[in-house]
Amino acid sequence: LVEVADPFLPPGYPRASADALAASLAAGNVESASAEPLSDGAELLRGAAVVRAAGDGPVVGVVVASIVLSGDLTAHARRINGAFGTYNQLRVLTRPVTGVYLSFFLMTTLMILIAATWLGTYVAKRITRPVLQLAEGARQIGTGDLDHRIEPESSDEFGGMVEAFNAMAADLSTSQRKLIQSRGDLEHKTRETERRRRYIETILERIATGVISIDSAGRLTTVNAAAVRLLSLDATVIGEPAALIFERPDLAPLDAMLREARRGAFGRAAREVALARGGRECHLAVAATTLPGERGLDGVVMVFDDVTPLFRAQRVATWRDVARRLAHEIKNPLTPIQLCAERLRRNFSTAAPETRELVNECTSTIVGEVEALKGLVDEFSHFARLPSPRAVPTDINFLLADTLGLYAGLFHGITIETTYDPGLPVVRLDPDQIRRVVVNLVDNAAAALGGDRGLTSEPGGIIGVATYHDVTNHVARVTVSDNGPGIAEVDRDKLFLPYFSTKGRGSGLGLAIVRRIVVEHGGSIEVTENRPRGTRFSIELPCGASALDDTPVVAPAEGERA
Incomplete structure (x- = not known):
């Protein structure tokens, strides 16, 4: 056993751990390092290695190396060891976690497929349902059910199409009602027109005003009884050319008026025409009105009023008015005469007495006669013309x-x-x-x-x-x-x-x-x-x-x- 120690090891450091590590390694354990805390917070690290005789020969010795780590290095080493331990623990969970994630991805994919299928079905129904409803509504409208309506289910483009279809159906229904009403009104107006036609024909035959209508071809289409009487016509002249009827000498003015009316030169005011009837003069007020058509003149209507009594009354009134004007006109020249006489009197007021007396006598006579003449003309019957x-x-x-x-x-x-x-x-x-x-x-x-x-x-x-x-x-x-x-x-x-x-x-x-x-x-x-x-x-x-x-x-x- 050889121990190699750091020269900076504190004195009295424990050696038992080194012996135990060497014995353990010599016994065949694979643990070749140990860590032992010291009293000052530092840590004593030991590493051991076996010494063999040759190659794979028997163990002949153990070498143990020791070193002291300071407090900071010890803390870092501990954190590293902790992290390494945690990593070793997580390595064990690698397979289960991978399986969980795979399962989650599979479930998510399945849910997406299901949602896409449902959404496609929903969108397809949203598209085809309004189209089918519109087709059915069109068939109902085609059968005459104009009150058929489609309930809108959305506010998108299809909803707009449904609203447009409903508006079209409402317009068709309104148009149909108006058409039915118009047909009824037309039938009513036709009956009313027929009634008024009979009414007008009755009036034309009863009124004292003569009425003649000429069509665009110049033929008589209407001649009432009054016109027959006033113009001395035959009731069978209807359909005859107007120019042939009016070629009579006494009706020549009417022929001229008819030509003017057909040319559009006849005014709106009535004209007076004098006709000889039975040895007396008959005065007619004649008005001609053109009937415009789609392609120009459609005809002419001529109206005749017998104004002979009115003409006589107007002539009497006119003579009275003319006579009054004449009296006034006679009075007008008397005014300068009187003015001149009065002016002469003033101018000769300073003349000789005989002259002044003569002038006064003459001017007084003139003024007196003028005044008398004025009084006379005021009472004068007005029978002259201005x-x-x-x-x-x-x-x-x-x-x-x-x-x-x-x-x-x-x-x-x-x-x-x-x-x-x-x-x-x-x-x-x-x-x-x-x-x-x-x-x-x-x-x-x-x-x-x-x-x-x-x-x-x-x-x-x-x-x-x-x-x-x-x-x-x-x-x-x-x-x-x-x-x-x-x-x-x-x-x-x-x-x-x-x-x-x-x-x-x-x-x-x-x-x-x-x-x-x-x-x-x-x-x-x-x-x-x-x-x-x-x-x-x-x-x-x-x-x-x-x-x-x-x-x-x-x-x-x-x-x-x-």
Whole structure:
């Protein structure tokens, strides 16, 4: 036994363990190392090896080597030994653990296969079931069951298809109900149309208005009893060409109207036609209406009304109205005569006594006779007619200045202000009638300001007369305005009606005649509010191109005051 010891071994270290290790190794044990703790926490390590004679000969000795490990190394060695021991223990569990993991993987694979199979079956059912339901629903719809519906089982694309199918079925059901209702309505309307046709035929045969219808081929299709009576036709003319029926000389105007209607040139307003019947004149109001078709004109309907009694009544009323206008027109020239007489009286007020007496006597006679004539024409039976305008090229500015000259110094407290457009062209008009219009409007303006011819009104009254050339609309505009109390808006539309007057006196024909004169000149007149107060009358007269060829009379300067 040979012991090789570390020279740094503590003194008195135990040797018994070395002897025991050597004896054990010599006895044939394989354990060739040992560890023995020391008192200071260190550890004594011993390793032994046998010494043989030669090769595999007998053991002739044992060599034991000892070394001391410090505390730190001892701790590391212990941990290493512990880990090595644990490793040796786990090596024993390698096979069981491997078997467990293999079993887990097998079970997981089996579960995945089962889940995949179930999911495939579920998805297949989810796909095929809605398709089968849609196919069955289509068969039900095809058999006429439009109320069949499919319950949606999901909100995906198949659910959208099911909802679309249900919406289609609902639309088909609604359309079918509407179709049934429409068929019922059509049958009802057919019956109603037939009833109304019989009703209209009955009315056409009973009414006093004549009705004739001509088809697109120009043949008579409808002739009621009144038309037969009014036109002296035979009831058997239905189906005959209208041109052949209307070729009679007395029905020639109707033939011309029919041709105009077929060309589309006949207006909507009825026309009056005079026919000779039994030695008397029959007046008919005829209206022709075209019947448009899908391929153009489908026919013409002509309506005849016997307006002979109405024509007679209108003629009587027209004569009365014309007579009233004539009385007013007679009164208009009396106004300048009276104005001139009164002006002569004022101008000769400072003359010699004999001259003044003669002038006063003459003017008094003139004024008295004028007043008597005015009273006479007021009571005059109106049996004359207002003459048609005799239009001549006229300078409106010069005409207005000449007319307003009659009012010079006549009104006290009223100023007549004029504003003339120097670029106003010559207009074709009747000077006498337009003069009457201006005199009437100025007299009305003076009366609104509280003044009358020869009378005094409150100071500050202004009557404005102005002209303007509207180049865009080719009209000459004449305005007469005042700063009086004005006219209520509710009365403005009635001013031009006969017998309407806001002055409480007079016949109410003045403005009606004014409007008639303006209209007969192709113009228009309107009344509006004058700002800031008062009334404004605006007259528009067309500017004829032919009148521009004449040399106009020089108009007075703009802004002249009368």
